[in-house]
Amino acid sequence: MSQLAKTLEGIRVLDLSRVLAGPYCSMILGDLGAEVIKVEAPGGSDETRKWGPPFQEEVSAYYLCANRNKKSLTVNLKTPAGQQIIKKLVQNSDVLLHNFKTGTMDRLGLSYENLKSINPKIVYCSITGFGETGPYQNFPGYDFIIQAMSGLMSITGDESSGPQKVGVAITDILTGLYAAIGIQAALLERTRSGQGQKLDLSLYDSAVSSLINIASNYLMSGEIPERLGNHHANIVPYQTFKTSDGEMVVAVGNDQQFAKLTQMVGLPELSSDPKFLTNPDRVDYRDELTTLLQERFLQHSTEYWTRRCRDNHIPCGPIQNLQDLENDPQLKSRDMLIEADHPTAGSIRMVGSPLKLSRTNVNYQHHPPDAGEHTDEILKQLGFDEDTLKDYRNHNII
Numbered sequence: 239m240s241q242l243a244k245t246l247e248g249i250r251v252l253d254l255s256r257v258l259a260g261p262y263c264s265m266i267l268g269d270l271g272a273e274v275i276k277v278e279a280p281g282g283s284d285e286t287r288k289w290g291p292p293f294q295e296e297v298s299a300y301y302l303c304a305n306r307n308k309k310s311l312t313v314n315l316k317t318p319a320g321q322q323i324i325k326k327l328v329q330n331s332d333v334l335l336h337n338f339k340t341g342t343m344d345r346l347g348l349s350y351e352n353l354k355s356i357n358p359k360i361v362y363c364s365i366t367g368f369g370e371t372g373p374y375q376n377f378p379g380y381d382f383i384i385q386a387m388s389g390l391m392s393i394t395g396d397e398s399s400g401p402q403k404v405g406v407a408i409t410d411i412l413t414g415l416y417a418a419i420g421i422q423a424a425l426l427e428r429t430r431s432g433q434g435q436k437l438d439l440s441l442y443d444s445a446v447s448s449l450i451n452i453a454s455n456y457l458m459s460g461e462i463p464e465r466l467g468n469h470h471a472n473i474v475p476y477q478t479f480k481t482s483d484g485e486m487v488v489a490v491g492n493d494q495q496f497a498k499l500t501q502m503v504g505l506p507e508l509s510s511d512p513k514f515l516t517n518p519d520r521v522d523y524r525d526e527l528t529t530l531l532q533e534r535f536l537q538h539s540t541e542y543w544t545r546r547c548r549d550n551h552i553p554c555g556p557i558q559n560l561q562d563l564e565n566d567p568q569l570k571s572r573d574m575l576i577e578a579d580h581p582t583a584g585s586i587r588m589v590g591s592p593l594k595l596s597r598t599n600v601n602y603q604h605h606p607p608d609a610g611e612h613t614d615e616i617l618k619q620l621g622f623d624e625d626t627l628k629d630y631r632n633h634n635i636i
Contacts, residue, residue, distance in 0.1 A: 244271020245598040249425065252277060252327055253308065254315075254336040256284035258381070258407055259365050259441065261304040262414030264335055267421065268307030269591045269600040275327065275616060276308040279315070280634055282609025297583035302606045306578070306588060310607035311616045312636055319635045321347050326620055328353050328360060332434075333421055337365040340375045350436040360434040361424040363417055369440035379441050381407035388445035393452055396467030413444040474520035475499070475527060478557065479535040479543075486540045489553040493517065498550045503534040580605045610636070 249272040253264040256278065268274040278284055289300040314320040325348075328334060334353060336343060343349050343364070350362040364370060367379010385391050385403045395402030420437045428434055446453070452463050452471060463471060468487075470476035475496075476489050490496050493516060497509040508514050508530065513523045520527055535543060540556045547554035556562075563569060576590040591600040613636050617627060630636040 243598045244601055245595060246270040246272040246422075249273065249333065250331040251275065251333040251335060252324065252331050254324075254334065254338070255365060256337065257286055258304055258410035259413040259417070260335050260337040261286075262411060263363075263365075263417040263421070264308065265304050265306060266414070266418040266591070266593075267333070268604070269593065269602070271598070271601055272333075274308040275331075275612075276305065276310045276607065277315075277324070278310065278312050278609055280312045280610065280636060282310075282312065284609075287609065294583040294586065297580065297586075297606075297608075302580075302583070302586055302588060305606035306602060307604050308607055309604065309612035309616060310610055311613050312610035313613075314635050315346050315348070317633075317635050319630065319633075323617070323620070323636075324348060325353070325356055327616075328357050331357065331360065332425065333361045333363065335363045335365070335417070335421070339378065340366055340370045354434065358433055359428060361421055361428065361437070362434065363421055363437040363439065365413055365417055365439045365441075367440060368442045370438045374442070381409045381441065384409040384441040384445050388442060389449055389453075390445055393449075393463050393465055395465045397465060399465070399467070401465070408448075409441045409445040412448055413439055413441050416444050416447075469524065469528075472521065473517060474524045475531060477528065479532055481535050481540040481543055482538055484540040485557045486535075486543060487555050487557065488543075488547065491553065495552050496520070499531075499547075499552050502546055502550050502552065503531060505530060505534065576602060578602060578605050581611070582608055 246267060249267070251264055251267050251272050251274045253260060253274055254277045255261055255264065261276070261284070264272075264274045264276070276284075284301065284305075286301040286304070287298055290298045292299045313323050315324065334348075336348075350360075350364075353360055353362060366375070367384065368374035368377050382403060385394075385408070386401070388409065390408070391401035391403055394404060417437065417439050420439065424435050424437060455461070455471060456463060468478040470489075473489075473491065476491070478485050478487050488499070490499055493509075496514070496517075497506075500506050500508040508527070512519070514520050514527055544554055544556055558566070564575065569575060572590075572594070574590045574592070575587060577585060577587050580586045586605070590602070593600050614627060617636070622630075627636065
């Protein structure tokens with residue numbers, strides 16, 4: 239793994255989270271060069287370690303997707319000694335991240351107020367399903383539930399399919415991204431004030447924020463949006479089309495592109511038809527226009543139409559599966575699929591970071607760690623000796 243200058247070098251993150259939103263956030267920070275210490279219970283308590291198949295030498299693919307660039311420390315937070323280890327680490331840390339249910343960290347003596355008294359500069363990030371305030375604060379929050387409640391599922395799918403979830407845990411990913419943004423903003427503000435602060439993030443808030451134009455449409459019109467499948471609510475034609483051998487997306491964003499499209503498919507008269515003259519017109523006559531265009535797209539292959547669209551500067555793209563992505567020359571040129579050595583799984587493959595920085599690019603320095611892989615290293619740096627570590631193990635503290 240590469241050795242480069244690190245954007246967040248010198249920043250230490252204590253990551254007490256598990257599953258996806260928190261680990262995804264801390265992986266981003268780790269990719270940018272922060273020192274991330276992943277804290278789990280003895281034996282490993284991140285559920286994704288057991289989520290599968292697939293497994294490679296008993297290492298879960300799910301776990302690997304969000305845990306590179308971290309060291310692993312196992313500590314029993316339910317014991318006073320374990321809590322003291324965290325407090326000692328907090329003294330020289332910059333960020334603490336957790337996704338325990340509301341009130342859990344208070345019961346463990348690891349609330350923001352307690353840790354702030356130890357290190358006033360600590361940036362303390364809480365991720366929960368619904369946030370630490372409000373009537374839902376004690377409800378458990380899982381991505382699928384949040385997609386349902388947030389409105390995302392109500393606009394995903396079509397009339398015949400019923401509500402559909404996004405194919406990945408998108409609300410976890412969104413919340414992880416917001417957490418990474420918020421943490422870095424708090425660290426930047428700390429350079430001026432000298433003080434840390436608490437971030438209270440929720441999957442529910444993050445999911446609702448992602449509704450963007452659909453929410454804005456409703457707030458302006460009062461009309462509940464319909465499920466449009468692969469059609470755009472505000473732009474036409476901006477959708478999938480079947481070809482002679484597959485499907486592709488055509489995304490016409492303005493009237494000039496529409497005129498080029500009509501020429502390309504051999505229907506130039508459509509661009510001057512009053513029903514299709516402007517985008518609002520095309521939205522009103524969506525079904526009629528789609529039928530006309532679909533008949534033409536069925537006459538040739540996806541590759542043919544992709545090439546023709548690109549030659550005419552019409553935004554488009556084939557619908558690709560994961561095998562297609564693996565062989566995509568663009569992704570290869572951008573180093574978006576990477577390889578690393580893992581002490582248990584052997585050679586592993588991962589999706590790389592989309593962050594490309596000119597001077598301090600991302601580092602892939604550490605493999606996703608085995609549970610407790612760095613416990614001795616970290617605790618010895620804190621001053622614990624071999625006898626103490628042995629005693630802690632005997633009492634299931636580490």
